[in-house]
Amino acid sequence: MNYEESLEFIESTYKFGEKIGLENITLLLKELGDPHKKLKYVHVAGTNGKGSTCTMLSKVLLESGYKVGLYTSPYLERFNERIQVNNVPIPDDDLAKVTTEVAETIDRVFTKGMQYPSEFEVITAIAFKYYADIKCDIVVLEVGMGGRCDATNVIETNEAAVICSLSFDHQQYLGDTIEQIAFEKCGIIKENDDVSFYALNPESTRQVALDKAATNGSRIHFCDPDDIEMVSTGIDGQVLRYKRADSVLGLTEFNLALLGKHQMYNCLNVLTALEILKKKGWNITPQSIMKGLDTVKFTGRFEILHKNPVIVIDGGHNIEGITSFTTNVKLYFGDQKVNLFYGMLRDKQVDESLDLLTSIAKKIYTLTPQEEARAVPAPEMAKHIREKYGIEATPLESFSEIDKYIDFSAKDEIYAFTGSLYMIGAARTELTELINRNK
Numbered sequence: 001m002n003y004e005e006s007l008e009f010i011e012s013t014y015k016f017g018e019k020i021g022l023e024n025i026t027l028l029l030k031e032l033g034d035p036h037k038k039l040k041y042v043h044v045a046g047t048n049g050k051g052s053t054c055t056m057l058s059k060v061l062l063e064s065g066y067k068v069g070l071y072t073s074p075y076l077e078r079f080n081e082r083i084q085v086n087n088v089p090i091p092d093d094d095l096a097k098v099t100t101e102v103a104e105t106i107d108r109v110f111t112k113g114m115q116y117p118s119e120f121e122v123i124t125a126i127a128f129k130y131y132a133d134i135k136c137d138i139v140v141l142e143v144g145m146g147g148r149c150d151a152t153n154v155i156e157t158n159e160a161a162v163i164c165s166l167s168f169d170h171q172q173y174l175g176d177t178i179e180q181i182a183f184e185k186c187g188i189i190k191e192n193d194d195v196s197f198y199a200l201n202p203e204s205t206r207q208v209a210l211d212k213a214a215t216n217g218s219r220i221h222f223c224d225p226d227d228i229e230m231v232s233t234g235i236d237g238q239v240l241r242y243k244r245a246d247s248v249l250g251l252t253e254f255n256l257a258l259l260g261k262h263q264m265y266n267c268l269n270v271l272t273a274l275e276i277l278k279k280k281g282w283n284i285t286p287q288s289i290m291k292g293l294d295t296v297k298f299t300g301r302f303e304i305l306h307k308n309p310v311i312v313i314d315g316g317h318n319i320e321g322i323t324s325f326t327t328n329v330k331l332y333f334g335d336q337k338v339n340l341f342y343g344m345l346r347d348k349q350v351d352e353s354l355d356l357l358t359s360i361a362k363k364i365y366t367l368t369p370q371e372e373a374r375a376v377p378a379p380e381m382a383k384h385i386r387e388k389y390g391i392e393a394t395p396l397e398s399f400s401e402i403d404k405y406i407d408f409s410a411k412d413e414i415y416a417f418t419g420s421l422y423m424i425g426a427a428r429t430e431l432t433e434l435i436n437r438n439k
Contacts, residue, residue, distance in 0.1 A: 003092040006099035007079055010126075013119040025121045025151040031105045032125060035132030036155050039069070042140045042273060043155065045147040045185040046164025046198065048320045049266045052258060052298045053164050056270045058140045060292035062086050064284050069131040069139035071124075071152070076300045076315075076425035083127045090130060098130050120144045124151040138282075148187020160276040161188050161195040162269060165262075166205050167320040182208040191216045194280075196272035199223035199265050221272050228268045230261065235304050235332055237294075240264055242271060248278050250286040255294040259302045261331065262324040267293065300424045302328050306435050309410055313417040313431065315424040317345075322353040325418050329360050337362035338414040341402070343381070343423035345374045354385065357418070364393040365405055369422035399430045408438045 001009065029036055044054050051072050058070040068086055075081040080089035090098075102125050110116055117125070124144075131139050138159065143150045166182050182205035189195055189212050197209055197220050209220045224244070231239040237257045242249070249271065256267055271289075278284045302325065305311045310333070316325040329338060340361035344350050358364075366381040376384075378395035385393035396402065406415050417427045 001096055001100040001103065003096045006096045006103075009099060009103050010079075010119060010122060013117065013122045021149055022151070022154050024115055024117045025124060025154045027109060028102070028105065028117055028121065028125050029128060029154060031109045032102065032129055036128040038132045039128070039136060039155075040138045040159050041155055041157075042138065042160045042162060042277070043143070043152065043158045043188045043190075044141065044162040044164065045143040045150075045188045046162075047167045047181070047185075048318070048324075049164040049198070049262065049269070050142050052263060052301055053162060053266050053269055054140045054142045055298045056258070056267060056293060056296050057162075057273060058084075059087065059296040060270070060274060060284065060289050061138060061140070061282075063288040063292040064282070065288075066137040066282075067135065069127070069136040069141075071127045071131075071139060072142045073120075073123075073144055074421055074425075076421065077429050082123065083130060085131070085134060085136060094130060095126070098126050098133070102126050102129065118151075121151045124154075143185075143188060146184040146187070148184050150188075153188055156190065158188075158190050158193050159280060159282070160273045161190070161193050162273050163188075163195060163197045163201070163209065164266065164269060165198050165320065166201045167318070178202055179204050179208055183212075186212040189213060189216065189218050191218070193218040194276045195220050196269050196276060197222045198269050199225040221276065223265070223268045223272050225265065225268070228264055228271075230264055233259070233331070235259065235307065235310070238264070240267065242268075244271075244275075247271075248275060249284070249289060251289055254290045257294055257296050258298055259304070259332070260324060260328040262327075263302075300421065300428060303428075305428070305431055309406075309408065309413040309415060311406070311415045311417075311431060311435070313424055313428055315421040316353075316418045317348065317421050319349040319352050322356055322418065325416075326356045326360055329414075329416065333414055336412075336414060338416040339405070340364045341367060341396075341405075341415070341417040341427065343367035343369045343378065343419045344376055345369060345371060345420050345422070346376050347374060348420070350376060350381075350384075351388075353419075354389065358385070358389045358391055360416075361391060364391055365402075366393060366395045367399065367419075367423050367427065369420040370426050371420070371422040375420070375422070399426045402427065402430050403434050406434065 070084040083090040227244040302314045316322040366378040368378045369375040382393040382395040
């Protein structure tokens with residue numbers, strides 16, 4: 001199986017297994033030699049902020065001298081981004097090799113009448129096998145959806161668990177109340193675990209975490225929003241001050257390359273997880289933290305691709321993400337209106353998002369995310385915006401049309417892309433090529 005064939009195999013599994021629970025992934029990993037049991041983890045769940053939290057953690061651990069696996073989803077531009085070691089996506093040949101092993105195991109084990117593994121279970125098995133084969137010191141492991149029944153929750157112990165920002169998403173699977181959603185996310189908490197819990201989560205979700213901890217002798221470390229403050233910020237990054245009185249990290253003022261007030265609180269979650277790891281003997285120094293956070297990059301999350309004119313992209317794929325995006329536009333650009341490029345999936349809060357986005361946009365261009373079965377088509381979205389909000393909206397037939405609407409000679413313009421990650425990835429590829437042509 002070559003690289004292209006391995007991707008075809010992975011994508012083909014989408015139409016097979018959909019069984020909820022850990023039975024399939026447990027069986028598959030057992031036949032692969034239980035690679036997940038040979039690794040150590042920081043397990044990360046939540047509704048928003050998982051990706052940036054995982055990226056910050058992995059970068060600091062890398063700067064601390066460890067071989068670090070990073071498992072995230074979805075990818076933006078290339079599948080290999082989902083499985084990384086030391087911030088390098090899995091090479092094509094390695095992906096093909098491990099996928100072949102996993103596919104052969106599935107053919108041998110999952111006989112007629114047995115439930116076939118889902119696409120996410122297959123990818124998770126590939127990741128565990130790869131990380132074990134190259135002997136990662138630690139893996140920063142992002143939950144796919146929920147937590148309790150997620151395939152990543154097959155792991156038995158954590159060095160630390162992290163619960164990120166909690167809000168409404170995937171209610172058809174996770175529940176209709178924030179407490180039900182928190183219950184599913186807190187399902188990653190293991191026996192005798194130490195858990196960092198996001199500072200701004202609703203008060204009721206804290207009790208859910210405490211109740212879970214009480215059942216298995218775990219400890220919840222609630223982040224305190226007063227322990228961090230923004231000293232200064234600009235489109236090149238922000239300066240933050242860490243004020244936790246009992247910290248063992250030896251950190252005070254530092255630079256964070258990621259933009260936005262929400263990233264300040266994601267960073268606080270990261271620092272709390274690092275406090276846990278440091279106390280468990282991991283060699284984390286102030287220098288490794290400062291270097292890691294100052295140089296961290298997270299593609300597609302309020303990412304400035306070009307400064308003059310400004311081109312910014314952000315995968316604000318749900319209402320909390322869109323809220324952070326609009327807040328950050330106002331923070332960094334004041335009252336200046338933007339040229340907005342937008343596309344969203346139909347099962348997200350489209351109108352609630354547009355209520356916010358139309359307050360910062362002077363023109364809107366709509367794109368169809370590359371998940372067409374779930375996407376709102378660009379013409380339908382543009383028509384809806386014109387009729388409901390009275391704002392000029394132009395549908396684009398393809399991502400290649402973007403270059404018609406970006407004027408590199410207009411230095412005072414802002415071109416902002418937000419919405420579904422299935423849109424942002426394709427837009428980023430197109431924009432990167434466009435920017436290179438205009439250098």
